[in-house]
Amino acid sequence: MQRTILIVDDEESICKSLGNILLDEGYDILAANSGEEALKLLDEELPSLVLLDIWLPGIDGMEVLKTAKNLYPKLPLVMMSGHGTIETAVKATKLGAFDFIEKPLSLEKIILTVRHALEMSRLEEENLLLRQKINQDYELTGTSPPIMELKEMISIVAPTNAWILIMGENGTGKELVARAIHRQSKRADKPMIEVNCAAIPEELIESELFGHEKGAFTGATEKKRGKFDLAHEGTIFLDEVADMSLKAQAKILRILQEKKFERVGGNKVIQVDVRVLAATNKDLEKEMEEGRFRQDLFYRLNVIPLMVPPLRSRKEDIPLLMERFLADFALKEGEPKKILGEDALAILMEHSWPGNVRELKNFIERLAIMTPSIVISAHDIPPLPKEGHKVEPFRDPVQDYVSGSFREAKMDFEKSYLAKKLREFEGNISKTAESIGLERSNLHKKIKAYGLESKGE
Known part of the structure; x- marks a missing residue:
């Protein structure tokens, strides 16, 4: 993409020589001999970068810099001066100048500085677009009263440092809520580290959470930072917190109380500042009564409980969610967006969606893949369970395969079991491997052998 550079200098020769060199480098050039003319050009045709002399007739370069940064905060300005001092350079930097170059000008340095400034500007633009995309990807979709109430609660609690417990059924979007809280918090520019509490083996909990020193145990070939260390000054998200063992809960409680820890095999005390978000699909009061969850934890x-509503309690959001999922799928696959017919929508609105938003998303993607035409009609929808709250039981492999050999029955069972687990973890190989206690490489081989679908990490 061609970039435009505005050169501001009262010496005609400098504007001309700089302009010719930058033209040879492939840039478009604008020139101004005064601060007033420069501000007018900025208003008429915003350039990609400004080379600005400090000593100008009328409005000087510092005033132009101040005005330009107020009007166009993202615009990079490089200051030039033949009477430069350290104080002048510091003042220009404080006012927002990208760099300060002394005269007589080194043409090599000018070209290098221009390239560097434009590259930094490009990276900032890409970062902004990426942030916007992330915000869209993790946006809570819906306008129903339950979801609007949840959004309002998030907007109230997110800017605080309060710890939050997010509760809701599987597939309701608890992780989306956690990410929305982090994005709207004062820690948004710091990391959000997710801990899948259900997936960490008890013997590795300390290493995962607190890290370890080299040689702390067999296999510890190098120092490792733990999740709490990585989340310092940011947010830590304890997902499926009720699935931790009591021993793991005790370790979590200790660091939450003391806000400090030692790495496994180390003796250095590390202070940590984290905001804690936790999520669960279980009734924690019942878990406490039955002795499976610590009351003090x-x-x-x-501190602040948030309940994520199930999809059946906000059915008016289903059309919006379907539209979103169809658009996302089309964008991901680079295909025309499918349209959901009124007859198909009427059928899908009747279903209770026990798997909530996750089930709906997977079903809509399946329809988009399996429907050859642009319009998805009622004829394209496979039969849906009448009683949405009942989970279809896993088939009995003995009854299904009594006619085959033991080896065939074992292979069929393994294939069905792995397919079910992959669906449960949305095709993620790493999470599936952790859940079933199988090495990732072994699972990958079995997936390939059985022709199953996955999405890698």
């Missing part, structure tokens, strides 16, 4: 985490 519950009260530590449950």
Whole structure:
């Protein structure tokens, strides 16, 4: 993409020589001999970068810099001066100048500085677009009263440092809520580290959470930073917190209380500043009554409770969600967006969606793949369970395969089991491997052998 550079200098020869060199480098050039003319050009035709002399007749370069940065904060300006001092350079930098170059000008340095400034500007633009995309990807979709109430609660609690317990059924979007809270918090520019509490083996919990020193145990070939260390000054998200063992809960509680820890095999005390978000699909009060969840940990985490509504309680959001999923799928696959017919929509609105938004998303993607025409009609929809709240039981492999050999029955069972687990973890190989206690490489071989679908990490 061709970039335009505005050269501002009262010496005609400098404007001309700089302009010719930058033209040879492939840039478009604008020139101004005064501060007033420069501001007029900025208003008429915003350039990609400004080379600005400090000593100008009328409005000087510092005033132009100040005005330009107020009007166009993202515009990079490089200051030039033949009477430069350290104080002048510091002042220009504080006012927002990208760099300061002394005269007589080194043409090599000018070209290098221009390239560097434009590259930084490009990266900032890409970063902004990426942030916007992330915000869209993790946006809570819906306008129903339950979801609007949840959005309002998020907007109230997110800017605080309060710890939040997010509750809701599987597939309702608890992770989306956590990410929305982090994005709207004062820690948004710091990391959000997710901990899948259900997936960490008890013997590795300390290493995963707190890290370890080299040689701390067999296999510890190098120092490793733990999740809490990585989340310093940011947010840590304890997903499926109720699935931790009591021993793991005790370790979590200790660091939450003391806000400090030592790496496994180390003796250095590390202070940590994290905001804690936790999520669960279980009734923690019932879990406490039955002795599976620590009461003191519950009260530590449950500063502000948020309940994510199930899809059946906000059915008016289903058309919006379907439209979103169809658009996302079309964008991801580079295909025309499918349209959901009124007859198909009427059928899908009747279903109770026990798997909530996750089930709906997977079903819509399946329809988009399997429907050859642009319009998805009622004829394209496979039969849906009448009683949405009942989970279809896993088939009995003994009854299904009694006619085959033991080896065939074992292979069929393994294929069905792995297919079910992959669906459960949305095709993620790493999460599936952790869940079933199989090495990732072994699982990958079996997936390939059985021709199953996955999406890698």
